[in-house]
Amino acid sequence: MxxxxxxxxxxxxxxxxxxxxxxxxxxxxxxxxxxxxxxxxxxxxxxxxxxxxxxxxxxxxxxxxxxxxxxxxxxxxxxxxxxxxxxxxxxxxxxxxxxxxxxxxxxxxxxxxxxxxxxxxxxxxxxxxxAGEFDAGPRIVVTEKSEQVLLGHPREIPIDLIAALARELGVLKTVRGAWLMLAMLPGNAEQSWMLGIDHTGAWQDVQDAIGRALTGDILEGKILDAVPLEGSSLASTLRTGIPVTAA
Structure with a gap:
């Protein structure tokens, strides 16, 4: 005890x-x-x-x-x-x-x-x-220039993470689909998650839903980046990822 x-x-x-x-x-x-x-x-x-x-x-x-x-x-x-x-x-x-x-x-x-x-x-x-980042909640990061991102499919499916994201994003009528892939970002030696989302409403609603999904240690120390797919150069690749929710 x-x-x-x-x-x-x-x-x-x-x-x-x-x-x-x-x-x-x-x-x-x-x-x-x-x-x-x-x-x-x-x-x-x-x-x-x-x-x-x-x-x-x-x-x-x-x-x-x-x-x-x-x-x-x-x-x-x-x-x-x-x-x-x-x-x-x-x-x-x-x-x-x-x-x-x-x-x-x-x-x-x-x-x-x-x-x-x-x-x-x-x-x-x-x-x-x-770096003083103690809150694991979602943050907005804007890049000042284009960056090369390597995307791939995970060897093991993160079942709990997908279920949590599907639960929260699935209730948003503005979300038409969401797909998850592994990503390697410039300057980061570790893999992270990248979530591509098709949506028609306010991005803040999507962020709030993701924040509700990412409770506890569900990310197991990894970073998750969420990307709106409309107009994104990553859209075609991300749509081949693990389906989280789809209309």
Whole structure:
């Protein structure tokens, strides 16, 4: 049973149950004290007072949390969570989330592996948090020049994402069809989603519907871009994507 030991753990529990609390948790986590496991390259022996002294010349390394074949950097909301997870010789050191993310901005992270309450952070999500983007809701971005976008079909169908988008977009009579594809955007090393939409009404209604669909962690750290198809050079390709809703 997970009994919260500090304020950030109480925020984590609320954010897990209430999506509206998640931006506040992300904002608080960035400047919160967290803890990392450091593994020495040689045995360490506690002294009579129980304190561990690092041998001179010893090197300390962060262990990996594994998810299949993917390696993630673990970090923890309290020393006890770290000690439960790692049983070998180690040192639990305090750190700050922002500092940890800045040292490894291209790495995936896992908060509290082995615990009932935790969260995975993809490299794209880490970059957004470092940029001060804590709200996962939709935003309008206008590009000043044309950009090359690579589109493709996903190997695995995002069933939950499609169902959520279909539920919200399907009730808009102005939406005539919507299709989903994977996208690679300039300057972004990770794939994102691109949603092409045929509509006849106000784009704000479409944005509001997408915002209602994107609750919780349904995007799993990915970005979703929504594009009106009328007049778009991507229209013919996007209409070959996964049908989300169609008139």
């Amino acid at each position: 997970f009994e919260p030991e500090n304020d950030i753990e109480r925020l984590l529990m609320r954010a897990s149950a209430e999506p509206a609390e998640r931006p506040g948790f992300a904002r608080a986590l960035m400047d919160a004290q967290i803890f990392v496991v450091l593994v020495p390259d040689r045995p360490v022996v506690p002294g009579p007072d129980g304190q561990i002294t690092i041998p001179q010349g010893a090197k300390l390394a962060l262990p990996n949390a594994m998810r299949g074949e993917e390696r993630l950097i673990p970090f923890f909301t309290s020393p006890s969570r770290a000690r439960i997870w790692f049983s070998g010789d180690h040192i639990v050191a305090p750190d700050r989330t922002r500092d940890l993310f800045e040292r490894y901005p291209d790495a995936p992270f896992l908060l509290n592996p082995g615990s009932d309450y935790g969260k995975e952070f993809t490299p794209a999500e880490v970059k957004r948090l470092l």
